[in-house]
Amino acid sequence: MRIALFITCLNDTLFPATGRAVVTLLERLGCRVEFPQGQTCCGQMHFNTGYQRDCVPLVRRFTEVFAGYDAVVTPSGSCAGMVREQYGRVAELSGDARLSTAVQEAPPVYELSEFLVDVLGVTDVGAYFPHRVTYHPTCHSLRMLGVGDRPLALLRAVRGIDLVELGAAEQCCGFGGTFALKNADTSVAMCTDKVRHVLDTGADVLCAGDNSCLMHIGGTLSRLRTGVRVMHLAEILASTETGPDHAAAAASAGVTGPAARRAVERTKTP
Structure with a gap:
């Protein structure tokens, strides 16, 4: 092929x-x-x-x-x-x-x-990602393509992951391409709601299948200094971390939430 x-x-x-x-x-x-x-x-x-x-x-x-x-x-x-x-x-x-x-x-x-x-007919792609992750289904993938739970099935098969449900997940993040420019106040209000739900999960990482939405939500998460980073689904699925040292390295690189701290603690355990 x-x-x-x-x-x-x-x-x-x-x-x-x-x-x-x-x-x-x-x-x-x-x-x-x-x-x-x-x-x-x-x-x-x-x-x-x-x-x-x-x-x-x-x-x-x-x-x-x-x-x-x-x-x-x-x-x-x-x-x-x-x-x-x-x-x-x-x-x-x-x-x-x-x-x-x-x-x-x-x-x-x-x-x-x-x-x-x-x-390809796979859900387990051999990934390993020992962090707490929550998933945001983007509007086009959810409503236009109808990808359903395919991304979640892939994430559930990732070894070491702590996948937590995002509240009001199907609500738009407010980006919408030029919508965010033409309707800035509405866009910011929608993103604020989305960020509140992300923070409620206690996740270290917000995952999605579109970097446009991640850019929008991630900008707010960064400006608020939440310690939550954003990652595309592909980056998590491509990850093949093989031990706790990698988790510690990820934490020092910017994953500072509860799951990262738990991973660092595991490196200290005899």
């Missing part, structure tokens, strides 16, 4: 570690992953802001760059949703029959957890 990584422009620009984690994870599971150098933005920001015809060149580029692959994997539910749910509409608006055909014949695009569970 020829698998292509669609990293997304946000991850490529701001969160490259997520892309590396996806490759590490998939290669550990026996996949060969290719990274087409010509990939660009999927056009979601343009489409959602009303500039739908301006997406046409981006859609055409995507179909050209990823043609010939058996599957495209992306660590973003929102970008996967854009490609799967909106590209047909963009092609229709373009009036270009060849583009419509290219969209229909393009390889399937999977959000990471979908690919792992549905295509």
Whole structure:
């Protein structure tokens, strides 16, 4: 199977570690992953802001760059949703029959957890992450893609993890791309609610499948000096910590919550 990584422009620009984690994870599971150098933005920001015809060149580029692959994997539910749910509409608006055909014949695009569970048929990916984690289901993955409990099934199989339920998990964090810019007060209020629920869990790490939401929530967590860090699902699943020394190192690197302290205490136990 020829698998292509669609990293997304946000991850490529701001969160490259997520892309590396996806490759590490998939290669550990026996996949060969290719990274087409010509990939660009999927056009979601343009489409959602009303500039739908301006997406046409981006859609055409995507179909050209990823043609010939058996599957495209992306660590973003929102970008996967854009490609799967909106590209047909963009092609229709373009009036270009060849583009419509290219969209229909393009390889399937999977959000990471979908690919792992549905295509590879695995939930235990060999990860080890001895920290308290809570999971935020992002809106596009939850409502547009319907990934359901796939991410949670993957997290539950991680060795050493203390996975705790997030209250009001299905509530939006308030980011919404340009929504956060155009409706800043509402966005901040929504994020404040989300952060309160995160802190109620006592988690050291907030996990999600979209770095856009993690960037939004993580900014508030950081400004409030909560000691809670954010990590993409791929980073946790790619982790193969093998002993308590790694937990101590993680704590010294910034995981300062209760689970990290428990991990450090284990290093002191004879």
